[in-house]
Amino acid sequence: MDVKAHARRRRAWLTSWLQVGPMALVLVLLFALPTLLFFVVSFFDYDRVGIYPAFILDNYQDLLTTPATWRIYLSTMRFAVMAWAITLVLGFFIALFLVFHIRSGKTRMVLFLACAVPFWTSGIIRTIAWIPFLGRNGAFNTILEKLHIIDHPLEFLLFSDFSVMVTYIHLYTLLMMAPIANSMAKIDESLIEAARDCGASRFQVLRLIIIPLSRTGIALGSILVFTQVIGDYFVVKRMSGGQSASIVSALSTEIQAMQYPPAAASAVVLVIFVAILVAGMMRVVDVRRELAR
Amino acid sequence: MSRPRVREKRPYTFYLLASLMGLYLLFLYGPMIIIYILSFQGPDGGVTFPMVGFSTKWFGDILKPGQMADIPSSFGRSMLLSSAVCLLTVIMSVAAGLGFRRRFPGAAALFYLAIASLVMPSLLVGFGIGLGFQFLGLPQGLFTSALGAQLTWTLPFGLLTMFAVVARFNRSCEEAATALGATAFQRLWLVTLPLLMPGIIGVAVGAFTLSYDEYARTTLVIGSKNTLPLEIYALISSDSTPELFAIGTVTTVVSFALILAMLAFVLRLQRRRTRG
Amino acid sequence: MDARYDVELIDVTKRYEDSIAVDAISLRIPKASYCCLLGPSGCGKSSTLRMIAGHEDITEGDILIAGQNVTDLPSIKRGTAMMFQNYALFPHLTCIDNVAFSLQVRGIAKSARRARARGFLDLVHMADFAERLPAQLSGGQQQRVALARALIVEPKVLLLDEPLSALDPFLRVKVREELKRLQRDLAITFIHVTHSQDEAMALADQMVVMEAGHIRQSGPPREVFERPASGFVARFIGGHNLFTTDRGEVAVRADRCSLTTTGGTPAQVIAVEYQGTSVRVALKTEHGSDIFAVLPDQVFFAAPVEPGTATQLLWSVEDEHRL
Numbered sequence: 001m002d003v004k005a006h007a008r009r010r011r012a013w014l015t016s017w018l019q020v021g022p023m024a025l026v027l028v029l030l031f032a033l034p035t036l037l038f039f040v041v042s043f044f045d046y047d048r049v050g051i052y053p054a055f056i057l058d059n060y061q062d063l064l065t066t067p068a069t070w071r072i073y074l075s076t077m078r079f080a081v082m083a084w085a086i087t088l089v090l091g092f093f094i095a096l097f098l099v100f101h102i103r104s105g106k107t108r109m110v111l112f113l114a115c116a117v118p119f120w121t122s123g124i125i126r127t128i129a130w131i132p133f134l135g136r137n138g139a140f141n142t143i144l145e146k147l148h149i150i151d152h153p154l155e156f157l158l159f160s161d162f163s164v165m166v167t168y169i170h171l172y173t174l175l176m177m178a179p180i181a182n183s184m185a186k187i188d189e190s191l192i193e194a195a196r197d198c199g200a201s202r203f204q205v206l207r208l209i210i211i212p213l214s215r216t217g218i219a220l221g222s223i224l225v226f227t228q229v230i231g232d233y234f235v236v237k238r239m240s241g242g243q244s245a246s247i248v249s250a251l252s253t254e255i256q257a258m259q260y261p262p263a264a265a266s267a268v269v270l271v272i273f274v275a276i277l278v279a280g281m282m283r284v285v286d287v288r289r290e291l292a293r
Numbered sequence: 294m295s296r297p298r299v300r301e302k303r304p305y306t307f308y309l310l311a312s313l314m315g316l317y318l319l320f321l322y323g324p325m326i327i328i329y330i331l332s333f334q335g336p337d338g339g340v341t342f343p344m345v346g347f348s349t350k351w352f353g354d355i356l357k358p359g360q361m362a363d364i365p366s367s368f369g370r371s372m373l374l375s376s377a378v379c380l381l382t383v384i385m386s387v388a389a390g391l392g393f394r395r396r397f398p399g400a401a402a403l404f405y406l407a408i409a410s411l412v413m414p415s416l417l418v419g420f421g422i423g424l425g426f427q428f429l430g431l432p433q434g435l436f437t438s439a440l441g442a443q444l445t446w447t448l449p450f451g452l453l454t455m456f457a458v459v460a461r462f463n464r465s466c467e468e469a470a471t472a473l474g475a476t477a478f479q480r481l482w483l484v485t486l487p488l489l490m491p492g493i494i495g496v497a498v499g500a501f502t503l504s505y506d507e508y509a510r511t512t513l514v515i516g517s518k519n520t521l522p523l524e525i526y527a528l529i530s531s532d533s534t535p536e537l538f539a540i541g542t543v544t545t546v547v548s549f550a551l552i553l554a555m556l557a558f559v560l561r562l563q564r565r566r567t568r569g
Numbered sequence: 570m571d572a573r574y575d576v577e578l579i580d581v582t583k584r585y586e587d588s589i590a591v592d593a594i595s596l597r598i599p600k601a602s603y604c605c606l607l608g609p610s611g612c613g614k615s616s617t618l619r620m621i622a623g624h625e626d627i628t629e630g631d632i633l634i635a636g637q638n639v640t641d642l643p644s645i646k647r648g649t650a651m652m653f654q655n656y657a658l659f660p661h662l663t664c665i666d667n668v669a670f671s672l673q674v675r676g677i678a679k680s681a682r683r684a685r686a687r688g689f690l691d692l693v694h695m696a697d698f699a700e701r702l703p704a705q706l707s708g709g710q711q712q713r714v715a716l717a718r719a720l721i722v723e724p725k726v727l728l729l730d731e732p733l734s735a736l737d738p739f740l741r742v743k744v745r746e747e748l749k750r751l752q753r754d755l756a757i758t759f760i761h762v763t764h765s766q767d768e769a770m771a772l773a774d775q776m777v778v779m780e781a782g783h784i785r786q787s788g789p790p791r792e793v794f795e796r797p798a799s800g801f802v803a804r805f806i807g808g809h810n811l812f813t814t815d816r817g818e819v820a821v822r823a824d825r826c827s828l829t830t831t832g833g834t835p836a837q838v839i840a841v842e843y844q845g846t847s848v849r850v851a852l853k854t855e856h857g858s859d860i861f862a863v864l865p866d867q868v869f870f871a872a873p874v875e876p877g878t879a880t881q882l883l884w885s886v887e888d889e890h891r892l
Contacts, residue, residue, distance in 0.1 A: 019388045023389040024406075030422060037428070090317065113552065115317075125328070132340060138341060196645070197719075198670045199645030
């Protein structure tokens with residue numbers, strides 16, 4: 001009897017392994033092994049003509065003792081935290097509006113699609129769309145001048161930290177809003193009524209019921225926005241006008257110069273950094289169980 | 294005694310949040326509208342205001358292979374690559390989604406591998422794969438390294454979507470099919486897949502869009518012939534003309550059409566099901 | 570002003586986009602009574618309850634609780650508390666924090682509110698489960714916690730939305746008894762929405778039968794059962810046959826009908842259900858209408874019938890209730 005049950009369980013495992021096999025194979029071959037590879041390469045030696053297998057820690061030492069590294073990490077973290085905070089507030093309240101204030105399902109669908117449609121346009125084009133809008137002679141300055149709010153065009157709008165932030169918010173608010181809205185949609189309406197019945201004010205309902213019950217969405221959205229901003233190299237390069245660099249844009253410069261070992265060391269440090277951040281956020285919620293709820 | 298009352302009393306927060314929503318939509322579409330307008334820039338106009346006349350020259354330019362960029366052929370390559378990515382993602386994620394319904398040794402490891410692949414800074418994925426191809430002496434190409442790099446992005450997305458889809462799936466339908474004498478294959482083909490269809494379409498659409506837009510993972514492993522986003526990227530780095538905006542306008546129109554078509558399809562599927 | 574009624578509805582109407590859920594109903598519920606709103610689904614009973622609770626805007630009319638017009642007041646100021654059909658326990662809070670929630674939002678210190686909440690958990694015999702999350706409790710246990718959470722606000726009126734529908738039949742009878750005892754002990758009004766006539770008859774001091782947004786009959790259960798106001802009420806509360814005689818349309822209790830071979834209304838036996846103390850015989854008349862008789866077991870087994878048998882149904886004119 002016991003033997004039979006054991007064999008049946010084995011067979012069930014085999015079925016599952018066959019079903020997840022292709023995906024596991026792709027992820028191991030094209031994600032895990034390449035990651036391992038640059039981990040190995042990060043200890044290699046290099047000069048102007050090539051790279052040489054070795055085990056040296058110079059790449060890490062160079063990286064971590066360069067003040068520029070710390071500056072870039074700090075600057076990227078600053079962007080990430082700001083983009084996270086703003087998209088969180090924006091995404092949370094828009095999700096709140098869509099889920100709890102719109103009564104007709106059709107209106108909700110239309111508004112949600114309206115938020116999602118720009119996502120289907122290439123991120124590169126959405127980024128550069130801000131240039132004619134924010135530029136010195138751009139639409140925004142022109143409107144303000146026509147309205148006599150300002151005399152001279154505002155200079156800080158484009159090719160500045162400001163335009164980088166604006167672009168991040170434009171690109172990534174949906175990534176925050178969608179998972180939060182998904183969590184909120186699972187909150188039973190009667191919980192809110194029960195809280196009101198107990199005398200909770202609108203604000204107390206938000207603080208004591210809605211926010212705790214949306215934490216899965218908040219965590220997922222935070223992970224997505226954080227990793228997107230940390231992994232970005234295009235927006236910073238293009239929208240800061242060369243004034244700011246990001247971790248990855250610095251890394252990509254090294255790759256283009258074929259300096260693979262220092263690039264690999266930098267990549268390893270970045271991966272560890274992201275892993276710590278994400279692991280921290282995953283501790284808040286069991287993403288897998290919550291998705292399947 | 295009784296008095297008529299305004300039917301729905303909206304709380305003041307409704308108006309606050311509605312204004313926020315309105316402002317957000319304005320913020321979302323404002324710059325997009327500017328590029329739609331500028332894509333009709335006259336032949337002598339530039340990438341900023343003012344408009345110098347009105348023309349459809351830039352839309353025509355998209356179709357002509359230029360010196361800097363060849364939009365039509367890169368578009369063709371992008372469509373091919375995205376279709377392949379989409380197909381593979383659907384097959385692998387649906388299979389994996391079904392596999393994850395049982396507990397099996399290694400499930401947690403695979404799940405965290407997928408999460409890691411999703412949150413990995415994109416350029417690093419390309420970097421690793423590029424190094425691998427270089428060490429093995431393999432040539433990079435559209436359907437080898439680029440396809441692989443994009444799968445590391447679309448597969449985790451597909452898997453997470455399937456988790457949510459499979460959770461809503463009622464297993465008793467499958468048990469009923471078995472009880473009625475269906476073979477494992479008939480059960481899959483006649484019961485499981487049709488019931489999962491809306492979710493599968495979601496995975497397909499998602500995978501296609503993610504792949505079609507991808508540049509950070511692909512850029513280091515594309516080989517010699519660019520996809521559309523990489524071609525646009527090249528265009529930006531060289532010199533800017535309103536042709537870029539024309540591409541943006543066309544992309545938006547095409548995605549609107551695709552969304553409408555998909556909505557119509559899903560609605561028809563639902564209606565057929567409720568009628569049936 | 571000392572009110573004679575705990576709850577008064579005056580021409581209360583609830584209109585949605587283009588349908589009327591509740592159509593100008595008026596109702597008075599005396600002090601400290603158990604009132605059941607009974608009716609088929611979609612009759613407006615839940616809308617009525619939700620309007621009393623303040624969870625649904627009232628389109629027209631007024632609601633008075635203990636003599637005070639509460640039409641425009643929020644839930645908490647009405648002196649009502651609601652127990653939801655799915656219990657609506659906050660899934661992220663332990664039982665004791667669920668019960669203490671209304672004290673928490675009033676800003677009462679943690680130790681004080683927990684002590685008080687424990688008292689109410691004791692009242693529903695759930696003190697041992699204070700630190701559990703709702704998901705770790707059975708349906709019946711969740712319901713007790715929900716009850717404690719509603720009672721802690723010390724309501725004048727407790728509103729219960731189909732409180733027994735999620736329980737299994739054995740538990741249902743037990744909880745029914747407890748609800749009734751609790752209502753007597755606390756001496757407050759309970760308004761209980763249900764679609765089960767058994768439940769309403771077992772519990773109610775006042776039974777309100779609703780249909781299509783109207784109140785069809787309101788009164789003590791015995792009065793409603795013995796003198797149904799209309800064919801609908803007679804059919805809905807069950808146990809009655811409806812006949813059209815030369816004296817007009819009448820309702821006759823099925824347990825006052827008997828089977829005979831001559832002198833009755835001809836009918837054919839469709840089904841026989843043994844119910845322990847009695848036997849229910851379903852019949853079809855020559856005109857095709859469905860009727861039935863409930864016979865004491867000795868009477869039935871003295872002259873048993875089988876499906877397909879032709880028989881006749883007999884009742885006396887005194888047992889007819891004219892509609």
